[in-house]
Amino acid sequence: MDPRSNPYAPGAGTPPPELAGRDEIIEQASIALHRIANGRAAQSLILYGLRGVGKTVLLNRIRLDAEEEGYVPTVIEASEDRSLPAILGPALRSTLIWLSRGEAANKWLRKALGALASFVGAAKLKYEDVELNVDFEALLGLADSGDLDTDLVDLLRTVGEAAAERGTAVILFIDELQYVPEEQLAALIGALHAVSQRQLPITLVGAGLPQLLGQRGRARSYAERLFEFVPIDALGPEAARQALCTPAEKEGVQSEGAAVDEIITRTQGYPYFLQEWGKHAWREADASPITREDALRASEVALAELDVSFFRVRFDRLTPSEKRYLRAMAELGPGPHRSGEIAELLSKRQSAVAPVRNRIISKGMAYSPAHGDTAFTVPLFDSFMRRMMPEFP
Ligand SMILES: Nc1ncnc2c1ncn2[C@@H]1O[C@H](COP(=O)(O)OP(=O)(O)OP(=O)(O)O)[C@@H](O)[C@H]1O
Numbered sequence: 465m466d467p468r469s470n471p472y473a474p475g476a477g478t479p480p481p482e483l484a485g486r487d488e489i490i491e492q493a494s495i496a497l498h499r500i501a502n503g504r505a506a507q508s509l510i511l512y513g514l515r516g517v518g519k520t521v522l523l524n525r526i527r528l529d530a531e532e533e534g535y536v537p538t539v540i541e542a543s544e545d546r547s548l549p550a551i552l553g554p555a556l557r558s559t560l561i562w563l564s565r566g567e568a569a570n571k572w573l574r575k576a577l578g579a580l581a582s583f584v585g586a587a588k589l590k591y592e593d594v595e596l597n598v599d600f601e602a603l604l605g606l607a608d609s610g611d612l613d614t615d616l617v618d619l620l621r622t623v624g625e626a627a628a629e630r631g632t633a634v635i636l637f638i639d640e641l642q643y644v645p646e647e648q649l650a651a652l653i654g655a656l657h658a659v660s661q662r663q664l665p666i667t668l669v670g671a672g673l674p675q676l677l678g679q680r681g682r683a684r685s686y687a688e689r690l691f692e693f694v695p696i697d698a699l700g701p702e703a704a705r706q707a708l709c710t711p712a713e714k715e716g717v718q719s720e721g722a723a724v725d726e727i728i729t730r731t732q733g734y735p736y737f738l739q740e741w742g743k744h745a746w747r748e749a750d751a752s753p754i755t756r757e758d759a760l761r762a763s764e765v766a767l768a769e770l771d772v773s774f775f776r777v778r779f780d781r782l783t784p785s786e787k788r789y790l791r792a793m794a795e796l797g798p799g800p801h802r803s804g805e806i807a808e809l810l811s812k813r814q815s816a817v818a819p820v821r822n823r824i825i826s827k828g829m830a831y832s833p834a835h836g837d838t839a840f841t842v843p844l845f846d847s848f849m850r851r852m853m854p855e856f857p
Pocket residue numbers: 473474475476477478479480481482483484485486513514515516517518519520521522707735736737738739
């Protein structure tokens with residue numbers, strides 16, 4: 465069919481033609497942010513789930529809704545090798561500039577900008593990757609102790625006060641939250657807890673891989689009070705059908721039931737895969753309706769394409785020993801697997817492979833759903849590993 469009107473949108477963070485199955489979470493976020501903006505108690509949301517399950521597009525959707533409500537988003541994507549101060553500084557600077565738009569900075573904004581300048585100045589001495597220069601005079605004694613825990617409280621409090629004074633709320637949207645080092649994440653959560661007790665309109669909506677659950681460290685009890693940790697899973701059959709069929713139907717294209725069944729089975733309802741399969745089924749079909757044969761051909765092409773893109777980019781970041789570890793996991797199936805069993809397959813003691821396992825987890829390739837268990841963070845990665853490395857051991 466005409467590739468010009470192919471509606472599907474596979475890609476990291478690419479908004480889908482139909483955001484299926486997430487209405488409840490969107491509504492839950494909207495209620496929570498509204499309450500927090502108005503000084504009422506509420507739990508904000510931290511979304512967690514596997515790769516390609518739709519966390520980023522959901523976070524972006526919640527952000528757009530928040531913007532529509534007049535709140536000010538601070539958008540941050542954490543990455544593997546950056547410190548929290550390095551990513552937070554520039555983002556908050558933009559937020560404060562946005563808050564002061566149209567008017568000369570008032571007392572509250574000047575204080576927040578001063579706190580940011582102090583914070584950045586102190587953080588530079590401790591975190592090598594902090595580069596920002598805040599063209600504003602630092603406020604001595606505010607957010608400049610060099611202790612992240614207390615400095616973040618000062619910083620977020622002054623930002624929250626500036627937001628309150630402007631009659632709005634500042635929402636930190638942090639994606640890939642699992643990459644924020646545990647101590648720094650704990651400091652952030654602790655600071656958010658401190659400002660929430662003052663009913664200031666500032667909060668965090670986060671998203672990340674399931675390892676996030678284990679990374680709350682000493683801030684665990686605060687985290688549980690402040691946030692609802694919302695699992696983002698593959699779509700159930702009804703939502704998967706909607707994600708797949710609605711975009712085509714809007715273009716006047718129907719699908720045979722058997723075609724839909726084939727795609728839902730093969731993708732297991734994972735959003736990224738639904739987009740990929742949808743795109744290829746559209747390409748394979750000559751005309752409406754999309755048939756089971758089209759879907760079968762699409763399966764082959766889609767898998768081949770994932771093997772050189774989605775899966776491959778992740779595989780290429782692994783060292784040989786990490787590949788062997790994941791290959792051993794793949795031997796056991798989709799998982800989760802007992803770490804002892806994996807070590808056994810590698811003919812190694814568990815303690816000997818523990819460092820490899822830790823590296824794989826910090827790279828975001830696996831996580832530990834329960835003590836002593838290891839699971840893939842990328843859906844269908846086990847069969848990919850078997851295709852890539854057919855020989856094992
Ligand atoms: N609810 C949904 N319905 C239909 N398609 C979706 C849905 N959620 C996400 N998608 C599609 O799935 C793909 C992956 O989405 P997204 O990048 O948000 O996943 P992610 O969970 O952030 O993955 P990662 O962990 O790799 O960052 C995109 O192509 C997106 O359009």
